[in-house]
Amino acid sequence: MSVPASDSPNPYPMVLHPHEGTPDPVDSVSSYDQAVTLLSASSSPVAVDVERAAGYRYSDRAYLIQIRREDVGTFLFDPPSLLDSSQLATGDLRALNAALGNHLWILHSAHQDLKSLKEVGLVPPRLFDTEIAARLLGLTRFSLVAVCEQELGLSLAKDHQAADWSVRPLPRAWLRYAALDVELLTALYERLSSQLRERGRWQWAQEEFSHVLTCPAKEQDPQRWRSTPGAGKINTPRGLAALEELWRTREAIAADSDIAAGRLVPHRVLVQMAMHPPRNKRQLMNIEVMRKPNVRNHAKDWLEALNRAKFRPEQQLPSLKRRVDSSNTPTRPTLWKQSHPQAFARLQCIRAAVKGVCQPLGLEPEVVFEPRIQRQLAWTQVAYRGQDFQTYLLRLGARPWQVDLCATAIERSLRDCRS
Numbered sequence: 001m002s003v004p005a006s007d008s009p010n011p012y013p014m015v016l017h018p019h020e021g022t023p024d025p026v027d028s029v030s031s032y033d034q035a036v037t038l039l040s041a042s043s044s045p046v047a048v049d050v051e052r053a054a055g056y057r058y059s060d061r062a063y064l065i066q067i068r069r070e071d072v073g074t075f076l077f078d079p080p081s082l083l084d085s086s087q088l089a090t091g092d093l094r095a096l097n098a099a100l101g102n103h104l105w106i107l108h109s110a111h112q113d114l115k116s117l118k119e120v121g122l123v124p125p126r127l128f129d130t131e132i133a134a135r136l137l138g139l140t141r142f143s144l145v146a147v148c149e150q151e152l153g154l155s156l157a158k159d160h161q162a163a164d165w166s167v168r169p170l171p172r173a174w175l176r177y178a179a180l181d182v183e184l185l186t187a188l189y190e191r192l193s194s195q196l197r198e199r200g201r202w203q204w205a206q207e208e209f210s211h212v213l214t215c216p217a218k219e220q221d222p223q224r225w226r227s228t229p230g231a232g233k234i235n236t237p238r239g240l241a242a243l244e245e246l247w248r249t250r251e252a253i254a255a256d257s258d259i260a261a262g263r264l265v266p267h268r269v270l271v272q273m274a275m276h277p278p279r280n281k282r283q284l285m286n287i288e289v290m291r292k293p294n295v296r297n298h299a300k301d302w303l304e305a306l307n308r309a310k311f312r313p314e315q316q317l318p319s320l321k322r323r324v325d326s327s328n329t330p331t332r333p334t335l336w337k338q339s340h341p342q343a344f345a346r347l348q349c350i351r352a353a354v355k356g357v358c359q360p361l362g363l364e365p366e367v368v369f370e371p372r373i374q375r376q377l378a379w380t381q382v383a384y385r386g387q388d389f390q391t392y393l394l395r396l397g398a399r400p401w402q403v404d405l406c407a408t409a410i411e412r413s414l415r416d417c418r419s
Contacts, residue, residue, distance in 0.1 A: 027081035047185035063165035092121030237317035242309035243274035347378035353413035
């Protein structure tokens with residue numbers, strides 16, 4: 001059901017209710033078995049979405065998994081109820097995975113959900129990502145709501161997007177919102193896939209979908225603590241050591257408690273303690289946040305973290321500026337102009353080359369050639385040419401369609417940059 005959004009500047013009719021009504025959660029063995037049976041009998045594409053509790057929980061756990069096949073409807077699977085109580089003998093959702101393995105899965109921004117799905121035994125055999133498809137078609141607004149509006153002329157409400165999906169029972173309004181997230185995915189897939197074929201970009205999309213399914217998890221930055229908001233206020237190596245120790249302690253406690261780190265202890269409090277370390281438990285408890293039960297219970301851990309920083313040898317203190325291993329790409333090219341001017345110049349040449357390729361196609365540069373690879377190329381003085389250069393780009397993670405489009409222009413730009 002949809003109604004015109006008459007009280008809003010949004011001109012698109014808004015879909016307010018799932019076509020078959022709001023389903024009850026699949027939270028018992030009997031409802032799970034029934035859902036698996038129904039889904040197994042379908043041969044339609046599989047629309048999938050996941051609700052997590054980002055900002056509330058430390059983990060990326062799936063707290064609700066929405067699945068829709070057009071001929072059997074929408075199902076809302078409740079992993080905590082099914083798995084935490086050991087209702088399912090397998091301990092995961094592999095029976096559901098088998099039921100869905102006869103067709104491709106449709107997700108929007110799949111990279112956000114694949115890890116959570118894999119944790120419960122759900123792995124797509126093939127993928128269609130509606131966000132990637134939208135980007136390859138030149139859309140510059142590519143949230144699910146924006147793509148539905150532009151391609152289907154319908155809008156979706158996103159009023160529960162940031163909710164704490166770990167709460168139980170889930171409110172009925174939240175279940176309705178969750179069901180709507182997969183309501184239009186199949187129609188969107190049909191529309192976008194048709195356009196990709198018409199514009200000769202279907203193979204590009206297939207390579208991108210395959211990349212999302214197979215690319216390894218991004219390596220964690222070993223100095224991620226430096227990205228703590230407010231860390232720039234700390235102007236001594238000893239203070240940075242305190243921030244590092246406090247940050248690592250918070251991560252360990254948050255992971256063990258499954259509480260989002262910033263919700264356990266706000267970033268500003270970590271920075272405050274790093275700049276003005278409490279010397280004992282009494283001073284620690286003078287900080288209001290540190291009196292919360294799940295924080296106060298770890299008073300010893302917080303004080304030990306500060307002591308480790310206090311007595312860390314001078315030569316082991318972090319530098320005020322992030323040191324970069326010459327074999328790795330720095331994370332902030334904005335700093336290259338002063339510290340690595342030649343790499344900065346190469347990056348400008350590469351960016352100009354990619355821009356020249358993408359403009360006639362009506363695509364954004366980051367779609368045509370991944371910025372991470374652009375930075376790696378600029379940082380490394382590449383001597384490869386011709387086929388060897390193309391092979392090198394593939395080794396860095398560029399997809400074949402991107403190499404076909406960009407390799408010659410980038411190679412020429414690097415050659416001109418050196419001359």
